[in-house]
Amino acid sequence: MNLTTTQPLQVIQPDGGVNGYDPKLSEAELLHCYRAMLLVRAFDAICLKLQRSGRIGFSIPNEGIEATQVGAASALKKSDWIFPSYRDFGMALYHGVPALEMMHNMFGNAQDGAKGRQMPVHFSFVQPIHFVSISSPIGTHIPQAVGAAHAAKLRGEDTVFLASFGDGGTSSLGFHSGLNFAGVWKSPVVFLCQNNGWAISCPVEEQTASDGFAIKGEAYGIPGVVVDGNDLFAVRKVTLEAVVRARAGGGPTLIEAQTFRMGGHSTSDDPKRYVPPEQFEYWKKRDPLARFEKYLEAAGLLNAAKSEALRKEVEAEIAAAARAAEQVGPPGLETVFSDVYAEIPTHIRKQGEGLFDLGRRRGDAHAGDGKFPL
Amino acid sequence: MNLTTTQPLQVIQPDGGVNGYDPKLSEAELLHCYRAMLLVRAFDAICLKLQRSGRIGFSIPNEGIEATQVGAASALKKSDWIFPSYRDFGMALYHGVPALEMMHNMFGNAQDGAKGRQMPVHFSFVQPIHFVSISSPIGTHIPQAVGAAHAAKLRGEDTVFLASFGDGGTSSLGFHSGLNFAGVWKSPVVFLCQNNGWAISCPVEEQTASDGFAIKGEAYGIPGVVVDGNDLFAVRKVTLEAVVRARAGGGPTLIEAQTFRMGGHSTSDDPKRYVPPEQFEYWKKRDPLARFEKYLEAAGLLNAAKSEALRKEVEAEIAAAARAAEQVGPPGLETVFSDVYAEIPTHIRKQGEGLFDLGRRRGDAHAGDGKFPL
Amino acid sequence: MANLTLLQAINDGLRTAMKDDPSVLVFGEDVGKKGGVFLATENLQRDFGANRCFDTPLSEDGIVGCAIGMAMNGLRPVAEIQFQDFIFPAFDQIVSEAAKLRYRSGGQYTAPLVIRTPYGGGIRGGLYHSQSGEAYFCHTPGLKVVVPSTPHDAKGLLLAAIADPDPVLFLEPKALYRSVKGEVPEGNYKVPLSTLREARAGTQVTVFCYGAMVPVTLKAAEEAAASGIDTRVIDLRTLLPLDEEGVLEHAKSTGRVVVVHEAPRFCGFGAEISALIAEHAIEYMEAPVVRVTGFDTPFPNTLEHHYLPDHRRVLDALERVAHF
Amino acid sequence: MANLTLLQAINDGLRTAMKDDPSVLVFGEDVGKKGGVFLATENLQRDFGANRCFDTPLSEDGIVGCAIGMAMNGLRPVAEIQFQDFIFPAFDQIVSEAAKLRYRSGGQYTAPLVIRTPYGGGIRGGLYHSQSGEAYFCHTPGLKVVVPSTPHDAKGLLLAAIADPDPVLFLEPKALYRSVKGEVPEGNYKVPLSTLREARAGTQVTVFCYGAMVPVTLKAAEEAAASGIDTRVIDLRTLLPLDEEGVLEHAKSTGRVVVVHEAPRFCGFGAEISALIAEHAIEYMEAPVVRVTGFDTPFPNTLEHHYLPDHRRVLDALERVAHF
Ligand SMILES: Cc1ncc(C[n+]2csc(CCOP(=O)(O)OP(=O)(O)O)c2C)c(N)n1
Ligand SMILES: Cc1ncc(C[n+]2csc(CCOP(=O)(O)OP(=O)(O)O)c2C)c(N)n1
Numbered sequence A, B: 001m002n003l004t005t006t007q008p009l010q011v012i013q014p015d016g017g018v019n020g021y022d023p024k025l026s027e028a029e030l031l032h033c034y035r036a037m038l039l040v041r042a043f044d045a046i047c048l049k050l051q052r053s054g055r056i057g058f059s060i061p062n063e064g065i066e067a068t069q070v071g072a073a074s075a076l077k078k079s080d081w082i083f084p085s086y087r088d089f090g091m092a093l094y095h096g097v098p099a100l101e102m103m104h105n106m107f108g109n110a111q112d113g114a115k116g117r118q119m120p121v122h123f124s125f126v127q128p129i130h131f132v133s134i135s136s137p138i139g140t141h142i143p144q145a146v147g148a149a150h151a152a153k154l155r156g157e158d159t160v161f162l163a164s165f166g167d168g169g170t171s172s173l174g175f176h177s178g179l180n181f182a183g184v185w186k187s188p189v190v191f192l193c194q195n196n197g198w199a200i201s202c203p204v205e206e207q208t209a210s211d212g213f214a215i216k217g218e219a220y221g222i223p224g225v226v227v228d229g230n231d232l233f234a235v236r237k238v239t240l241e242a243v244v245r246a247r248a249g250g251g252p253t254l255i256e257a258q259t260f261r262m263g264g265h266s267t268s269d270d271p272k273r274y275v276p277p278e279q280f281e282y283w284k285k286r287d288p289l290a291r292f293e294k295y296l297e298a299a300g301l302l303n304a305a306k307s308e309a310l311r312k313e314v315e316a317e318i319a320a321a322a323r324a325a326e327q328v329g330p331p332g333l334e335t336v337f338s339d340v341y342a343e344i345p346t347h348i349r350k351q352g353e354g355l356f357d358l359g360r361r362r363g364d365a366h367a368g369d370g371k372f373p374l
Numbered sequence C, D: 001m002a003n004l005t006l007l008q009a010i011n012d013g014l015r016t017a018m019k020d021d022p023s024v025l026v027f028g029e030d031v032g033k034k035g036g037v038f039l040a041t042e043n044l045q046r047d048f049g050a051n052r053c054f055d056t057p058l059s060e061d062g063i064v065g066c067a068i069g070m071a072m073n074g075l076r077p078v079a080e081i082q083f084q085d086f087i088f089p090a091f092d093q094i095v096s097e098a099a100k101l102r103y104r105s106g107g108q109y110t111a112p113l114v115i116r117t118p119y120g121g122g123i124r125g126g127l128y129h130s131q132s133g134e135a136y137f138c139h140t141p142g143l144k145v146v147v148p149s150t151p152h153d154a155k156g157l158l159l160a161a162i163a164d165p166d167p168v169l170f171l172e173p174k175a176l177y178r179s180v181k182g183e184v185p186e187g188n189y190k191v192p193l194s195t196l197r198e199a200r201a202g203t204q205v206t207v208f209c210y211g212a213m214v215p216v217t218l219k220a221a222e223e224a225a226a227s228g229i230d231t232r233v234i235d236l237r238t239l240l241p242l243d244e245e246g247v248l249e250h251a252k253s254t255g256r257v258v259v260v261h262e263a264p265r266f267c268g269f270g271a272e273i274s275a276l277i278a279e280h281a282i283e284y285m286e287a288p289v290v291r292v293t294g295f296d297t298p299f300p301n302t303l304e305h306h307y308l309p310d311h312r313r314v315l316d317a318l319e320r321v322a323h324f
């Protein structure tokens, strides 16, 4: 079985034409995809502002890769699992994670599902889809996705598991072990490599000498597919094919989505230090949102007014979420000490009590005024 | 550049014929190869006996893979470096490491270059060729070989570095990082994957779903070549090509030598628990030594009498080495404490003095009777 | 009750867990047909099938990474690492992932898995088949670290570990695999984690030890008794979370303490015991707290019997502490 | 002499080593064009060329594995790990290989390399951009572990580390990168490894600390002075091999000791200091040996200022110990 491709699949032309391709999506579904892309862009822009004004500490730009995120996410059911990277906002938003929940995380506040323990963008959701707790170490989630998939497979479930990572992620240990195990176990996993050309400042040619990333599947007996990552339909199509095969017991697929991040690696990064300006120009012309808009317009589903209205609505939603999340205070001090284990062991409880006690003795407001509540 | 092959190269036919192939080796060189293979087999057999009679603790069977070891080693100059696995006796013996030095290691005695600190077969030599200290953790030496090669390359030297490992070794972290870095750096390294079908009891199909091992080079932009590992000329030929390319700045090659270990994984292992008997029969017919003998006979360089004489000579040499090594006592107690650092730090010195002191106070012979000599 | 070796007790524990809970899986390198290099998993594949007990590719990172995913998704994986020395490729998965998943997800995702691995010296394994790495893991909040020293505890602690909601590293003293035997109850019983075991009663000196150092210490204690030193031997059993209260009570009650382990001394587990005492019981101490440990060197081969703490070294420390 | 930040001092140290010794290479993720995420390697590629300072693929295992090979073959590699939290994929190469190569080869092969990495909290980095993993490495014979706390020492210790014949882990307190400034001599000078620095003279209590905890401790010591507690502050600088004699002398001379570090307490580096004292100086102690440390939890984000030991917690310990 050699399904590996080396030419990226493209469906939506730069002018929005699809050469008669039928996406098999209802108007509502198409507009849901569009809205998800708008949500990402708005979320991105507002987080950038929040960070620049010092109200949140950090964010990860997503501009330019919305089609990959939303196209891939759209191929999954709510019962499937996502093992995301830190640059997968759109997958959560597509599946209906409320922007407010995501904003709680950006502020690390008391209502954040992760209790303010993680840096911003390290989301964790179990609803409405499993969007597994993001970890900073690169690649560790890849074998985890395979293990979770193996569990489902052993129980005879038809759940599919999507593991998403970057071009840099392919050099990690987890990529090697995860794909190798998945190949042997024929696990129902879709490996989505978002090749955006850069791992922070490291260009792909310094990352690996392989002829692209899809071909790396060969090393594990896993078919590799290359797709235009700025083309929502193309990404959706290859992901759907991979998902269908995985669900039917056909094993894993490695997808390489070729895309580009229009921003820095993070809000701490200045890409102008290393990305040649031509690359920004090249990719600006291939903006995934503009391309999808052209399609929707050509299909008679969108016009300038409607698009403007939607954009405003979405921006208002995100802005409201940010305002609401900013109002919520920090997590309680006891959250430093809980969730290390299912039950808090004595030595940790004592450390917490010590901190509360010190706060009481010093009259320090931060340390809480009650007794250690755990 | 796609040099990857999937059909194993074969030169010596089972009947010893080579279809006119010219190995370009003098009679002396051919007999040196033959002698090296005999040395391996004798070393192997004697170590097995020593282990069974409790005189050494452990050995690693090499029977069946002598052609891979000797064929590959014969492609290297003395100024090249070998990063061996624990199953590469033949590479050391081919390059003239004295059997006695190897036996010192098997006994872990006072004359062992590694001062009796390692298990048997974990050799380390800097002469007559760099045969780098063997480590038990699988695959760690692979990126090390790449780093050593990069050093040579930066200095403009034309040294070549051979890293040898098993089929199981391809699943290790070091394989992934080592080949990836070598691909990017175009390092002068030859990666020799000795595919003997098994990683202890794990057959290749449970190790990886890839279509063989040479193809794994694709993931790193490294050409992969498959060769009949029981064919000394074929192994020598592909290794020499890889070495020549590496020396000329053409970068790394991944060689998959298909072979089989006729013994257990180690002297602690009983392969009958897991290897199907047909496999032993299949490979017995393809014995690399017998095949090379047939070639030499056909070429008029060997006959039964000469072969018998050589075998006896070699066995006597190894047996004498074993006897001599067995006479040497254990390393001095101070070797527990030296070589942790270039200079022994105070806390380690004190621990050594404490042990000597206890021995003195208890009248314990083992602990030495002098004062701590470091 | 059957009279079993520690190795048989572990096999029995795995069987019991697999029988009682269909979500328990056993996997690792060579654990299937071969039954593990020490035969701890012997016949589990035969008896429970290859879906419940299977071999993996040669990647500890993959073994633990996949185990975490399985555990997230409802299974109870029991992964074997062939030798503790080979756990380091999985260090990132253990320390960064298994140990931190519950915390970083606010309890939304958890990793109830067990990693079993033989540790310690005594088989002429040299640098890489002899190490005792417990301190590396004990410095990692979110993990539990368990070390049995008797067949009874081996089975009971293993069953408790498998049932535990948090990731447990289960270190098996390979030197004791076949050298100790003892009564092992049938069926599913649990020895609660984080509880100490008084392996020998005594009033004058307390020795804290675990794993393969327990019999060594008991032998030293017998010899010390002959010269009038009445030694209490505490088998710690669970190193993390440690029963710190229990440790301090024992330390206070004898006022003289020795700590024994095989691992190197510097920043070893023994340091934590000493530090607890120095912080919370120093005023009860009538003698220095003495550590008897492996040396601060890699593990040698030919001379391993000099590297490993033996009863003579423990006895020497007992005498120093008792007669201080 | 120039007045430099700690970060500039490190950049200066790297430059000096690269200028003086052509076998010194600097590499890691993003150290080239970008100059490192903290800019510690800024302009080194520009000034020494891409053969001397270069980026690598995203693999810490590869970075350290290749560094070992380079070191074996005559170079002096200085590898950067972007955050200490990301060093764990290289743990096997560091612990099994770099640390053990000299020993296992009887001195035939050695690995004189330096691994630089920013460690510690204070930048709102959460679980994975804040850790202090020194104890993991200090339990590894064959490694050296160095932690500077001033610009002067940062350069001088780095140059000593690069010249050292053994592998050195060089932990850079990222919280101090830009927050401390000081006089830094020009040219190549070395601060010898395994020597302590008295950061503050004092007679009543000794505090042992290192890295980013040094300024925190100094602040606490100033406040303590106001209430009549005369505190000596010892910056350990090299954690392994530790100047144990020096530590014990200081401990004995004040009879009262506090140990401060950011890392979790359990089996942390502080335990070794306490244990040394409990074993060799207990009879000099007039108070418990108290540790002020990070908590035994992963590193939180929003509440990191509660997790990190601050001068208030150190002061509290000083008072407890002084008035015991
Ligand atoms: C093990 C590890 N090493 C280093 C880092 C630091 N780091 C964070 S993101 C990143 C680059 C990732 O690039 P890529 O995988 O291409 O993803 P992208 O950011 O481009 O989406 C690096 C080096 C890390 N998080 N984990
Ligand atoms: C990291 C690591 N994990 C496990 C082991 C135990 N082990 C030693 S050899 C071996 C199998 C190696 O198989 P392969 O690479 O095919 O080499 P072969 O022995 O067949 O030559 C295993 C699992 C090890 N040495 N290192």
Ligand SMILES: [Mg+2]
Pocket: A166, A167, A168, A194, A195, A196, A197, A198, A199, A200
């Ligand atoms: Mg990228």
Ligand SMILES: [Mg+2]
Pocket: B166, B167, B168, B194, B195, B196, B197, B198, B199, B200
């Ligand atoms: Mg093999």
